[in-house]
Amino acid sequence: MxxxxxxxxxxxxxxxxxxxxxxxxxxxxxxxxxxxxxxxxxxxxxxxxxxxxxxxxxxxxxxxxxxxxxxxxxxxxxxxxxxxxxxxxxxxxxxxxxxxxxxxxxxxxxxxxxxxxxxxxWKGGGKGCKNLVAVTLGTGVGGGIIVNGEILTGTSGAGGEIGHIHVQDGETEVCGCGNTGCLEEYASATGIVRLARRALESTSEPSILRNRPVETLSAKAVFDAVKENDAVAIQIAEKFGEYLGKGLGVIAGVVNPEIFVIGGGVSKAGDILFDYIKPYFDKTVFKGCKNVEFALATLGNxxxxxxxxxxxxx
The missing domain is CATH 3.30.420.40 (ATPase, nucleotide binding domain)
Incomplete structure (x- = not known):
C-alpha cells in the first residue's frame, strides 16, 4: 500500500x-x-x-x-x-x-x-481554511491564491502574481517585472528600504535610522525602529501599510478569502505588521469581504x- x-x-x-x-x-x-x-x-x-x-x-x-x-x-x-x-x-x-x-x-x-x-x-497558518491568500514579503512580493482548497493557477500558471498589482502612478524606478508602480516596489523587503531611503531624504527629522550607513538600511531595521517609537520609521511603516492594505483590499474583493497568511522575511517583524496593514485594508475593502482573518505563516522555509x-x- x-x-x-x-x-x-x-x-x-x-x-x-x-x-x-x-x-x-x-x-x-x-x-x-x-x-x-x-x-x-x-x-x-x-x-x-x-x-x-x-x-x-x-x-x-x-x-x-x-x-x-x-x-x-x-x-x-x-x-x-x-x-x-x-x-x-x-x-x-x-x-x-x-x-x-x-x-x-x-x-x-x-x-x-x-x-x-x-x-x-494544509499544515500552517491557514490550517482549516479552504479559501486563502498567502503573501510572501521577501526580496519581492509573492502570492498564492487558494479557492475551495485548490490553487488558482490561471491560463499559463501566472495566477496569484499579486506583487505586480499596479498601486502607484508616476513611479520612475522600474520593478523587476519591467513595469512601474507595482506593489512589490513598496511592500517587499527591498521596497521598504526604498520607502525608508526616500523618507530620510525628504525630511531632516531625527531618526535612529540615520545612525547607520544607508547601505545597511533594511526592513528589519525599520520595524525595529518602529518598536522604539521612532517617528520617521513609523511614517515608513504607515506608507508600507497603506500600499499593502489597499492591495490586499483589491484582492479580497476579487477572491473573497477567509484568511490572509503573511510570510517571508518581512513577516519576522511579527503581529506589528497588522497594525499598519489592517486600517488601510478596512478602509478600502468591499464591505462584503471585510471579515477576513490575518495570520502569520508558520511553516517558514x-x-x-x-x-x-x-x-x-x-
Missing part, C-alpha cells in the same frame, strides 16, 4: 526535499545544490537521483510512493508545464512529464509561491515542501 510522498521546492541556489507520510507528517528533509548552468539541465536529474538515494537509504519501494510534488519559480500551469523560469535557466517544457520519466512515478508541479500557499493551508507534497495528495 502506497504510504509515502516526496515534496520538492526548487530554489535558485538550493533544492529542498522532504519525505512525508500520507497524513502529512514530515519524516525527513534535506537539500541539494541547484545547478543552473547549461539551461538548468541537471536540476531535475539531480532531484530524481536524490529521491532514489533516499528511497534506498530508507528501504522504500517504488510501489510505496504515492508520488512526487514539485514547486519552482515561474509560471507553471495545472498540467505541470513551466513557461520560462529565468533564474533556473529553464525554457518552456513539462516538468511533470520530465521528472515522471526519470522516476517512473506520478508527478505534479506548480509555481513555488502557489505551492507554499497550499502548504500553509518548509512551506514549499509541504505544499508540494500536498499537490500529489489532492
Amino acid at each position: 502506497s504510504k509515502y510522498v516526496f515534496g520538492v521546492d526548487v530554489g535558485g541556489t538550493t533544492v529542498k526535499l522532504g519525505l512525508f507520510d500520507k497524513d502529512g507528517e514530515l519524516l525527513d528533509k534535506w537539500e541539494v545544490p541547484t545547478k543552473t548552468e547549461n539551461g538548468g539541465e541537471k536540476i531535475l536529474p539531480d532531484v530524481a537521483a536524490s529521491i532514489q538515494r533516499k528511497m534506498k537509504e530508507k528501504s522504500i519501494r517504488k510501489d510505496e510512493v504515492i508520488g512526487v510534488g514539485l514547486g519552482a519559480p515561474g509560471p507553471i500551469d495545472a498540467e505541470g508545464t513551466v513557461y520560462v523560469a529565468v533564474n533556473l535557466g529553464w525554457g518552456t517544457f513539462s516538468i511533470r512529464d520530465t521528472l515522471s520519466g526519470l522516476l517512473d512515478m506520478k508527478v505534479k508541479a506548480g509555481n513555488d509561491a502557489n505551492v507554499a500557499a497550499l502548504g500553509e493551508m 518548509d512551506a514549499g515542501i509541504y505544499g508540494a507534497a500536498k499537490l500529489v495528495l489532492e
Whole structure:
C-alpha cells in the first residue's frame, strides 16, 4: 500500500526535499545544490537521483510512493508545464512529464509561491481554511491564491502574481517585472528600504535610522525602529501599510478569502505588521469581504515542501 510522498521546492541556489507520510507528517528533509548552468539541465536529474538515494537509504519501494510534488519559480500551469523560469535557466517544457520519466512515478508541479500557499493551508497558518491568500514579503512580493482548497493557477500558471498589482502612478524606478508602480516596489523587503531611503531624504527629522550607513538600511531595521517609537520609521511603516492594505483590499474583493497568511522575511517583524496593514485594508475593502482573518505563516522555509507534497495528495 502506497504510504509515502516526496515534496520538492526548487530554489535558485538550493533544492529542498522532504519525505512525508500520507497524513502529512514530515519524516525527513534535506537539500541539494541547484545547478543552473547549461539551461538548468541537471536540476531535475539531480532531484530524481536524490529521491532514489533516499528511497534506498530508507528501504522504500517504488510501489510505496504515492508520488512526487514539485514547486519552482515561474509560471507553471495545472498540467505541470513551466513557461520560462529565468533564474533556473529553464525554457518552456513539462516538468511533470520530465521528472515522471526519470522516476517512473506520478508527478505534479506548480509555481513555488502557489505551492507554499497550499502548504500553509494544509499544515500552517491557514490550517482549516479552504479559501486563502498567502503573501510572501521577501526580496519581492509573492502570492498564492487558494479557492475551495485548490490553487488558482490561471491560463499559463501566472495566477496569484499579486506583487505586480499596479498601486502607484508616476513611479520612475522600474520593478523587476519591467513595469512601474507595482506593489512589490513598496511592500517587499527591498521596497521598504526604498520607502525608508526616500523618507530620510525628504525630511531632516531625527531618526535612529540615520545612525547607520544607508547601505545597511533594511526592513528589519525599520520595524525595529518602529518598536522604539521612532517617528520617521513609523511614517515608513504607515506608507508600507497603506500600499499593502489597499492591495490586499483589491484582492479580497476579487477572491473573497477567509484568511490572509503573511510570510517571508518581512513577516519576522511579527503581529506589528497588522497594525499598519489592517486600517488601510478596512478602509478600502468591499464591505462584503471585510471579515477576513490575518495570520502569520508558520511553516517558514518548509512551506514549499509541504505544499508540494500536498499537490500529489489532492
